[in-house]
Amino acid sequence: xxxxxxxxxxxxxxxxxxxxxxxxxxxxxxxxxxxxxxxxxxxxxxxxxxxxxxxxxxxxxxxxxxxxxxxxxxxxxxxxxxxxxxxxxxxxxxxxxxxxxxxxxxxxxxxxxxxxxxxxxxxxxxxxxxxxxxxxxxxxxxxxxxxxxxxxxxxxxxxxxxxxxxxxxxxxxxxxxxxxxxxxxxxxxxxxxxxxxxxxxxxxxxxxxxxxxxxxxxxxxxxxxxxxxxxxxxxxxxxxxxxxxxxxxxxxxxxxxxxxxxxxxxxxxxxxxxxxxxxxxxxxxxxxxxxxxxxxxxxxxxxxxxxxxxxxxxxxxxxxxxxxxxxxxxxxxxxxxxxxxxxxxxxxxxxxxxxxxxxxxxxxxxxxxxxxxxxxxxxxxxxxxxxxxxxxxxxxxxxxxxxxxxxxxxxxxxxxxxxxxxxxxxxxxxxxxxxxxxxxxxxxxxxxxxxxxxxxxxxxxxxxxxxxxxxxxxxxxxxxxxxxxxxxxxxxxxxxxxxxxxxxxxxxxxxxxxxxxxxxxxxxxxxxxxxxxxxxxxxxxxxxxxxxxxxxxxxxxxxxxxxxxxxxxxxxxxxxxxxxxxxxxxxxxxxxxxxxxxxxxxxxxxxxxxxxxxxxxxxxxxxxxxxxxxxxxxxxxxxxxxxxxxxxxx
Numbered sequence: 001x002x003x004x005x006x007x008x009x010x011x012x013x014x015x016x017x018x019x020x021x022x023x024x025x026x027x028x029x030x031x032x033x034x035x036x037x038x039x040x041x042x043x044x045x046x047x048x049x050x051x052x053x054x055x056x057x058x059x060x061x062x063x064x065x066x067x068x069x070x071x072x073x074x075x076x077x078x079x080x081x082x083x084x085x086x087x088x089x090x091x092x093x094x095x096x097x098x099x100x101x102x103x104x105x106x107x108x109x110x111x112x113x114x115x116x117x118x119x120x121x122x123x124x125x126x127x128x129x130x131x132x133x134x135x136x137x138x139x140x141x142x143x144x145x146x147x148x149x150x151x152x153x154x155x156x157x158x159x160x161x162x163x164x165x166x167x168x169x170x171x172x173x174x175x176x177x178x179x180x181x182x183x184x185x186x187x188x189x190x191x192x193x194x195x196x197x198x199x200x201x202x203x204x205x206x207x208x209x210x211x212x213x214x215x216x217x218x219x220x221x222x223x224x225x226x227x228x229x230x231x232x233x234x235x236x237x238x239x240x241x242x243x244x245x246x247x248x249x250x251x252x253x254x255x256x257x258x259x260x261x262x263x264x265x266x267x268x269x270x271x272x273x274x275x276x277x278x279x280x281x282x283x284x285x286x287x288x289x290x291x292x293x294x295x296x297x298x299x300x301x302x303x304x305x306x307x308x309x310x311x312x313x314x315x316x317x318x319x320x321x322x323x324x325x326x327x328x329x330x331x332x333x334x335x336x337x338x339x340x341x342x343x344x345x346x347x348x349x350x351x352x353x354x355x356x357x358x359x360x361x362x363x364x365x366x367x368x369x370x371x372x373x374x375x376x377x378x379x380x381x382x383x384x385x386x387x388x389x390x391x392x393x394x395x396x397x398x399x400x401x402x403x404x405x406x407x408x409x410x411x412x413x414x415x416x417x418x419x420x421x422x423x424x425x426x427x428x429x430x431x432x433x434x435x436x437x438x439x440x441x442x443x444x445x446x447x448x449x450x451x452x453x454x455x456x457x458x459x460x461x462x463x464x465x466x467x468x469x470x471x472x473x474x475x476x477x478x479x480x481x482x483x484x485x486x487x488x489x490x491x492x493x494x495x496x497x498x499x500x501x502x503x504x505x506x507x508x509x510x511x512x513x514x515x516x517x518x519x520x521x522x523x524x525x526x527x528x529x530x531x532x533x534x535x536x537x538x539x540x541x542x543x544x545x546x547x548x549x550x551x552x553x554x555x556x557x558x559x560x561x562x563x564x565x566x567x568x569x570x571x572x573x574x575x576x577x578x579x580x581x582x583x584x585x586x587x588x589x590x591x592x593x594x595x596x597x598x599x600x601x602x603x604x605x606x607x608x609x610x611x612x613x614x615x616x617x618x619x620x621x622x623x624x625x626x627x628x629x630x631x632x633x634x635x636x637x638x639x640x641x642x643x644x645x646x647x648x649x650x
Contacts, residue, residue, distance in 0.1 A: 012142075013149045015074060016159070019066065022082055023059050025135045030055035030089055030201055037093050039100065039484065040197040041500075041581060046181055047197065050174065054200030057171030059085070062202065064167055067160045071152050075143060083136055089201055090132045097124045098420060100484045101301055102192045102204065104320035105212040123421035123440075174199060192319075193569075212320060215622040222623035230550060230616050231629060238547050239536070239554035239561050247543030249515050253471040254344070254538065255462075256311070256412040257455065260304070260419050261481030264293060264508035265494055266448050274431055276445050279456035280510065287522045288515055292556065294575075295511035298530045299479045300568035304414075305357040307478035307531055312336070312366055314535040314551035316617040319568060323621050328362035329639070331627040333549055335535055336410055337367030337637045342544065345369050345406045349398040350414040351377050351389025354644060364642040371644040372401055386423070387416040391454035399461045407470075417454070418447040418481065438489035444481055469516050472541060476531065477509025500580045501590040504573055513541070528563040528575050529556045548631040552617050566610040577603045579610075 012018060034040065034051055042051050062085060066078035088103075095103050142148040178185055178198035185198055186207065195204045267284060269276045284291040299306035302322030309323050310316065312334040317323060323330075336346035347370035354360035354373035363371050374388055383393045398413060405411070417424070422443035431449040433442040455475075462468040482490055487498040487506075496502060511529070513520075532553035536546040540555045554561045564574045571580045577599050578585040584593045584603040593600050620626060630636060 015151045026059045027056045054174050057167050058202035060167035064163045094124050104208050218622040219624045224628040227625045227628045234550050239558035241540035242557045245557045246540050249472040249541040250543035253408050254410040255471050255473050257475040258414040259477045260415045262477040264510050277452040279452045289522045290513045291524045292511040294528045296507050296530045296565045297479045297509045303479045310531040311534045314553045324357045324362050327621050328358050330624045332365050334366035339410045344408050344410045346410040348412045351394045352387050360644050364639040367637040375646045385417045391415045391417040395458040418451040422447045436489045436492045473514040475512040501585045504580045530565040570611050572610045579603045579607045
């Protein structure tokens with residue numbers, strides 16, 4: 001029954017009015033966040049119009065759920081839904097400040113990792129963030145102090161249907177206009193920025209939920225026929241090894257060093273006339289080192305976990321969340337398992353808890369024999385960084401454990417000191433901060449220098465232990481250290497304006513392949529490549545043909561190496577053209593190419609190939625398709641054979 005409106009009544013005492021005010025506040029709050037907080041690349045009148053209207057349909061729909069409740073409960077329901085949507089908006093704001101990306105359901109469900117982040121999250125908070133929640137306090141106050149009296153009468157079904165129909169109508173109109181400007185927006189949604197820009201934060205969340213559900217269902221529905229297309233694709237793209245390098249490191253120990261957050265621009269960089277990375281600079285120029293200066297990280301939301309996943313499997317990380325969390329029990333043909341058939345013992349060294357990024361589970365699926373996590377280290381409070389044991393004591397203690405491993409071994413060392421927010425005890429700093437005025441950028445150079453010194457110590461300790469000469473070292477940057485949110489201040493660091501082209505270039509990370517005493521014709525190579533290429537490159541250096549494995553990368557040293565580097569959002573870079581955000585650039589000059597340039601059509605074709613490649617890789621992971629395919633001579637991993645608990649804890 002509807003309460004009749006009597007002249008003199010306060011219109012705010014009607015629930016419909018209260019609902020509309022809540023819609024207005026949340027609409028404006030979301031719109032302003034999308035406009036000023038998220039760098040969505042909005043261009044032109046139409047896109048600005050869509051950005052303005054896209055929150056309202058979903059806001060009306062979600063808050064409209066409160067109409068389904070009776071009496072006082074509809075007010076409680078509205079406040080709860082309003083608060084949840086605000087928390088979602090704010091959580092994306094904080095996440096975006098660090099990762100220039102949006103939350104996904106797999107990321108939210110892996111929130112157990114946040115317990116290890118501590119001050120890293122605190123550093124992302126701003127005093128003005130209280131503005132996100134002040135309206136909630138206002139609404140509660142209006143009801144608590146009875147400035148707005150609760151209406152006990154309930155709206156008719158006709159009014160409820162009208163509200164829901166209007167909300168759906170606005171959302172459909174929004175989608176129709178968006179599709180006219182960006183065809184196949186939902187069916188080819190590789191870039192979350194586009195979804196938020198065109199459809200808004202809350203519709204993006206619905207889209208992500210559907211995509212995540214589809215990915216989960218994909219494994220259930222997969223069968224052995226699904227792997228055939230993928231095997232044929234990877235075999236057709238296989239790059240024959242370069243005879244000069246094939247087997248040059250056969251039988252050697254393999255030592256991977258995961259260079260946390262180190263970007264290529266710091267190599268040879270001088271701050272106030274002082275080298276930031278003197279050891280890495282010298283190693284780059286060493287005759288036993290091949291250094292790649294056009295090597296790119298290819299991570300998405302998983303960042304460090306994505307980097308590990310890519311290098312171990314030559315599979316791409318997932319577009320949402322991280323395979324480390326969602327696909328830890330899949331069948332994989334990872335490097336440790338491959339090398340086990342060639343007599344290798346494998347181990348990971350990391351001074352953080354084994355549960356962080358679910359490593360103690362997915363490493364079993366990769367076939368790692370050992371995982372030396374924080375429980376294996378003597379960790380003093382003064383030696384702790386944000387994510388575990390600082391690099392110098394980490395390497396020092398790791399070498400002692402490394403001595404006990406049977407040779408040859410395949411190992412990976414995960415460093416942590418050079419991680420956001422780049423805090424370092426002033427007593428440990430051996431170089432001045434930068435002077436951009438941006439705290440994270442300025443601190444970054446001190447933690448990079450600390451990491452460089454730790455690496456030099458590590459190499460010296462390995463030489464003393466007799467483990468240096470018979471090893472191959474591969475050192476790679478895992479992902480960016482300075483996000484795109486800081487591009488304006490980064491212009492002072494690199495001395496040039498940073499647009500989309502330069503921003504893509506900043507995704508370069510260092511790659512070192514160092515083989516002591518080998519005749520490798522060391523030097524700097526300008527070959528374009530990415531983390532996806534490391535596994536086939538390593539196997540060929542060890543004299544193992546990678547042809548029968550499902551690898552989406554190709555040998556960096558092969559004359560047939562494919563120099564197209566896909567990013568997870570479907571963009572790519574290469575030696576001739578870059579395809580970034582729908583714009584094609586000359587790879588050398590950075591000049592935008594128009595449709596009349598013959599390279600433009602080539603770039604569009606490569607863009608389609610990149611998206612197809614990413615889809616195939618996602619199919620492998622989401623469908624767990626490698627369970628249907630066993631390469632000749634490969635021994636499948638038995639997860640039950642692995643237990644990483646320290647013996648005195650069992």
